[in-house]
Amino acid sequence: MRRTGTNERPVVRPVIKAELSEKNSKRRLIVVIVLILLATSAFTYGIVSYLGKESGWTTIVAKSASERNCSDEFVFQYCLGASGASATAEGKEIQLLYTDATVKAYQLFNTDETFDDVHNMAYLNQHPNEEVKVDDVLYQAFYLLEKSGNRSLYLGPVYEVYDGLFSCTEDYMTADYDPQQNDEVASFVEQVSAFSSNSDAIQIELLGNDKVKLKVSDEYLAFAKENEVTDYIDFYWMKNAFIIDYLADVMIQNNYTLGSISSYNGFVRNLDESENSYSYNLYDREENTIYGAGVMDYTGAKSIVYLRNYRMTEVDDQYFYEFENGEIRNAYLDAADGKSKTSLNNLVCYATDQTCTQILLHIMPVYISDSFDASALSAWVNEGIYSIYCADHTIFYNEDGLKIHDLYEKDGVTYTTSKF
Incomplete structure (x- = not known):
């Protein structure tokens, strides 16, 4: 431009x-x-x-x-x-x-680390099913996503898979991360997508006054523990x-x-x-x-x-x-x-x-x-x-x-x- x-x-x-x-x-x-x-x-x-x-x-x-x-x-x-x-x-x-x-x-948008007195994305991922007061910038971002019906926010674990793929430097390395080459990875992506598409399994509840709750079902929590999932949500x-x-x-x-x-x-x-x-x-x-x-x-x-x-x-x-x-x-x-x-x-x-x-x-x-x-x-x-x-x-x-x-x-x- x-x-x-x-x-x-x-x-x-x-x-x-x-x-x-x-x-x-x-x-x-x-x-x-x-x-x-x-x-x-x-x-x-x-x-x-x-x-x-x-x-x-x-x-x-x-x-x-x-x-x-x-x-x-x-x-x-x-x-x-x-x-x-x-x-x-x-x-x-x-x-x-x-x-x-x-x-x-x-x-605010960091999923990798927390900061003193900042309830950011990483903090929310570490505190599922807890009421948390966030900055209005983050609250409004959640509001816009909910209003639009867009659920890409909840693909956090899938984004981690693709992070691995994008970090590869040679084609032979991609087989460990690419769902189109690896059936095990494809199965994981399919299971996470089933959770991420279901508001009963995972949902950011907007409670007003900049308070939110990352609601995660018991079934999804168990899946996350078994598969070492740490990032439920990510704007990516x-x-x-x-x-x-x-x-x-x-x-x-x-x-x-x-x-x-x-x-x-x-x-x-x-x-x-x-x-x-x-x-x-x-x-x-x-x-x-x-x-x-x-x-x-x-x-x-x-x-x-x-x-x-x-x-x-x-x-x-x-x-x-x-x-x-x-x-x-x-x-x-x-x-x-x-x-x-x-x-x-x-x-x-x-x-x-x-x-x-x-x-x-x-x-x-x-x-x-x-x-x-x-x-x-x-x-x-x-x-x-x-x-x-x-x-x-x-x-x-x-x-x-x-x-x-x-x-x-x-x-x-x-x-x-x-x-x-």
Whole structure:
């Protein structure tokens, strides 16, 4: 994605085409497109230090001397001084807010460790069937999931299985973790999915006043003990949608809206409500090739969600494994059966009046599916959610007047656009 100011438009970066070989495709893909991260999730301006520097677009970096935080999974860019305030003073204040927020988010959504006076995900997993008061950020995340009917939260033990798969470095190692290769693992995933799909077996009960109870049945507790299950619940790859909305809320509440926050795995909150023009790069995978298919323009504050079933950067290794033959396992698991599945290679959805979490919860049933239902995308237009997807070298979109340009055209491959 690239950004423009009021009076100028930066040059578009060259469209990227990445070839994946049949062998060692994972490593080669990293070499070719490691720089795509900033093109897809952040604005295409250079990273500069802002302390004592001139006004302008700057990357805000959490204070490294602070407690551990989740800022390494996000890019936060802000136009310092545009409000008329001192760029240096504004930068310091924004950095403090951003650092505190990323520390808090890191602790709340952490399933690996607990922290003093913080009732986070790890704490809840360690205290099933107990009433616990949690931070409102976590309470609201549970509320949104319950309201949507999405039960992916309860696939915690299955996510642990896939963590093992994604940590593999060679194909022969995957047989111990891949449900499609290992009957014992497949049986475990099937049993956990049966529990996770059943609200009588496991459920976050919302008790009001930020109090919750992780209700787990006796049968599931016995199963967990026998199978050494420790994480009943986990936001897993979804957590960055909830976190980015929290980070955006912090900035909006403090009147810092001349910027954008992006995550490496496809979530964007552009906070700028002005008429400044912005652009977002669109990518597509066709077999073993990733194309920079085109660029879309937009104005105003936007929430953007980009789901893809292939890896684009080295950071993606935590949620993908790519076999030497090009076959891919990813973290998009169906809550009904625990199986990795996607109906499209890539889907971009965006809205002005919806958060990333709200958009994500809309599109997950359509994207994490054995088959693609384009009619659902059309239905979301009534809720202000617009969609873009690619098929057969065509970029399909459904927002009237959307501008898509810089279409890929090289080596006999030409991308076109079509409104659906």
